[in-house]
Amino acid sequence: MKRRSTRIAAAFLAVLLISALGADLIASDLPIAVRTDGQTYLFPCITKPVALQSRDLSTAEWIVRTPIKYGPLQTLAVTREDRPEPPPWAPDDKHLLGTDELGRDVAARLIHGARVSLLVAFFTVLIAVGVGMALGGIAGYLGGVVDLIISRVLEVMQTFPLVFFLLALLSIVRVQSIWPLILALGLTRWTEVARLVRAEVLTLESREFVLAARALGASPGRIIFRHLLPNAMAPVFVVATFGVGSAILLETALSFLGIGVAPPTASWGELLTEAHRTLQHPGAWWLAVFPGLAIASTVLAVNAIGEAVRRSVDGRA
Amino acid sequence: MKRYVFRRLLLMIPTFFGISLLTFLVARLAPGDPFLLDLETGELDPEAIARARAAQGLDAPLPLQFARWMFHLVRFDFGRSLIDQRLVTEKIFEAMPRTALVAGLAMILGFGLAIPLGVWLSTRRDRWGRAVEALLLTAWSVPSFWIAVMALMIFAGPRFLDLFPVQGLENGGFVLPVICLAFPTIVVATRQVRAAMEEALAQDYVKAARARGIPERRVIWKHALRNSLLPVVTMFGLHLPHLVGGSVIIERIFGVPGMGLLAFDSIGSRDYPTIMGVATVMAIATMTSMLLVDLAYGFIDPRIRLERAK
Numbered sequence: 001m002k003r004r005s006t007r008i009a010a011a012f013l014a015v016l017l018i019s020a021l022g023a024d025l026i027a028s029d030l031p032i033a034v035r036t037d038g039q040t041y042l043f044p045c046i047t048k049p050v051a052l053q054s055r056d057l058s059t060a061e062w063i064v065r066t067p068i069k070y071g072p073l074q075t076l077a078v079t080r081e082d083r084p085e086p087p088p089w090a091p092d093d094k095h096l097l098g099t100d101e102l103g104r105d106v107a108a109r110l111i112h113g114a115r116v117s118l119l120v121a122f123f124t125v126l127i128a129v130g131v132g133m134a135l136g137g138i139a140g141y142l143g144g145v146v147d148l149i150i151s152r153v154l155e156v157m158q159t160f161p162l163v164f165f166l167l168a169l170l171s172i173v174r175v176q177s178i179w180p181l182i183l184a185l186g187l188t189r190w191t192e193v194a195r196l197v198r199a200e201v202l203t204l205e206s207r208e209f210v211l212a213a214r215a216l217g218a219s220p221g222r223i224i225f226r227h228l229l230p231n232a233m234a235p236v237f238v239v240a241t242f243g244v245g246s247a248i249l250l251e252t253a254l255s256f257l258g259i260g261v262a263p264p265t266a267s268w269g270e271l272l273t274e275a276h277r278t279l280q281h282p283g284a285w286w287l288a289v290f291p292g293l294a295i296a297s298t299v300l301a302v303n304a305i306g307e308a309v310r311r312s313v314d315g316r317a
Numbered sequence: 318m319k320r321y322v323f324r325r326l327l328l329m330i331p332t333f334f335g336i337s338l339l340t341f342l343v344a345r346l347a348p349g350d351p352f353l354l355d356l357e358t359g360e361l362d363p364e365a366i367a368r369a370r371a372a373q374g375l376d377a378p379l380p381l382q383f384a385r386w387m388f389h390l391v392r393f394d395f396g397r398s399l400i401d402q403r404l405v406t407e408k409i410f411e412a413m414p415r416t417a418l419v420a421g422l423a424m425i426l427g428f429g430l431a432i433p434l435g436v437w438l439s440t441r442r443d444r445w446g447r448a449v450e451a452l453l454l455t456a457w458s459v460p461s462f463w464i465a466v467m468a469l470m471i472f473a474g475p476r477f478l479d480l481f482p483v484q485g486l487e488n489g490g491f492v493l494p495v496i497c498l499a500f501p502t503i504v505v506a507t508r509q510v511r512a513a514m515e516e517a518l519a520q521d522y523v524k525a526a527r528a529r530g531i532p533e534r535r536v537i538w539k540h541a542l543r544n545s546l547l548p549v550v551t552m553f554g555l556h557l558p559h560l561v562g563g564s565v566i567i568e569r570i571f572g573v574p575g576m577g578l579l580a581f582d583s584i585g586s587r588d589y590p591t592i593m594g595v596a597t598v599m600a601i602a603t604m605t606s607m608l609l610v611d612l613a614y615g616f617i618d619p620r621i622r623l624e625r626a627k
Binding site (some may be wrong): 032108152153155156158159160162163164165167169247254256257269272275276288292296297298299300302303304305307 | 331332335336339343361453454457458459460461462463466467470555558559561562563564565569571581584595596597600603604607
């Protein structure tokens with residue numbers, strides 16, 4: 001945290017994370033709190049009560065709206081006499097970042113998309129680190145046939161073009177849920193972690209503390225998971241941080257190939273893909289520019305923190 | 318030397334087998350097959366489907382199908398496409414030169430720019446150096462297909478600058494795909510070169526060369542650079558899968574009918590023979606490039622012996 005750029009990046013990510021988690025409180029077609037027809041509703045934007053869904057809220061006694069008054073999936077958010085032409089509409093005072101082809105508010109979709117994209121990136125890296133550390137640790141400590149097999153699998157995964165593999169794998173499961181995507185990404189991205197941890201374990205296993213543990217009768221499992229892996233964490237942190245950034249980028253690429261998070265769910269990749277699809281609207285620049293900026297600044301912030309982590313790990317070694 | 322190459326080629330066999338098995342399983346375990354996709358659109362007699370499947374050998378148990386595939390493979394026989402009945406080898410030979418052209422030019426452009434840029438960065442610790450570094454980090458954070466879409470919007474078509482065709486490789490249409498594909502390569506390779514150069518410049522032999530009064534330019538470009546090329550060459554080999562993966566997206570955006578687009582289309586239509594053929598060719602290309610890189614080590618750095626000393 002020495003450099004100013006690192007602090008700015010951390011602050012940016014913190015704000016982004018909070019707004020992504022609280023996306024429903026920032027952009028929703030339902031208000032934060034409302035009193036109508038003698039009944040008070042608290043946080044209908046989160047609970048989404050059926051009673052409110054198609055009611056005209058302009059007659060409410062009092063109302064607290066979310067800062068952005070549109071949901072991510074709400075089409076043709078307003079009927080507007082001042083805008084006879086069909087959407088996409090350019091940014092104005094009602095839609096700060098404009099709307100897409102279906103009249104959905106870009107700002108609302110960006111904030112809700114942040115939640116999906118960050119979720120995918122975070123859990124992808126979590127799975128990749130978990131699998132990579134376990135396999136790398138086992139291969140490094142046990143050696144022999146186990147090492148040979150795991151190393152071969154690793155080589156196969158590294159030789160094979162990742163996008164091609166994901167393309168085949170994800171065309172199997174086309175469901176609305178994002179978990180198959182997360183699982184597939186995580187299970188293809190563990191190789192770098194495994195390679196690092198294996199190398200680290202190979203240098204650690206002849207140290208005294210491992211010898212001591214073995215002399216005390218610790219099982220191989222205990223030595224790997226309690227003694228070796230915690231000491232091999234430092235380089236993994238670096239890879240994991242950069243991994244979050246590249247997972248965000250990979251999600252956008254997969255969306256573009258039509259195998260990412262299934263539409264209409266808003267994810268950053270889906271937003272960019274939509275921008276490409278609607279390129280025939282000449283000059284609808286806001287569709288491509290705002291999601292692009294959001295992705296670029298987020299990944300940049302993540303990478304800046306990755307650089308900081310790398311510097312501190314290098315300095316320690 | 319011969320023995321080393323032989324041993325490496327032998328080690329490629331299990332890796333290659335693993336890749337084939339992986340592709341085979343992923344492709345076959347996917348629900349739906351090419352004949353069922355037909356069924357959704359037009360009416361087709363279930364018996365006719367069964368006959369068609371049997372004719373392609375798709376009704377056999379999976380292990381037998383895999384054995385058959387491997388048996389044909391060693392004779393470079395990938396079979397015929399299930400979609401247009403053309404020979405898969407023919408389709409691949411048609412697509413390959415286009416991808417090779419784009420990816421090859423991207424590789425040359427990428428490393429050609431990255432080496433001087435990386436060397437320059439390693440000697441500049443001032444404001445300019447930091448600015449370029451920040452620029453690289455930013456470029457690394459932008460989705461490559463977004464750059465491609467933007468480039469297409471600005472430089473192709475009648476909207477802004479009508480410089481290049483929107484689709485295809487003719488009339489200079491290869492320029493944009495090459496630049497967009499080279500983009501991530503430039504960033505990653507530059508950082509690699511810079512890191513290696515910084516390490517080399519801190520070594521004693523550099524100090525010694527300077528002390529002997531050798532001009533700084535010669536110290537940097539000859540003494541230091543030659544010794545920091547090794548990790549760059551390693552990257553050159555490992556980079557091929559990334560380039561192939563990237564070309565799937567780039568070829569789709571720019572409408573280049575190469576290997577990436579062939580892979581994408583054949584997966585979409587469950588064209589098993591084509592999927593397997595493309596994957597096999599890609600795997601062979603990657604493994605060969607890795608082998609060549611390992612062999613190149615010996616030429617670049619004579620201290621590295623490929624064979625154990627006798």
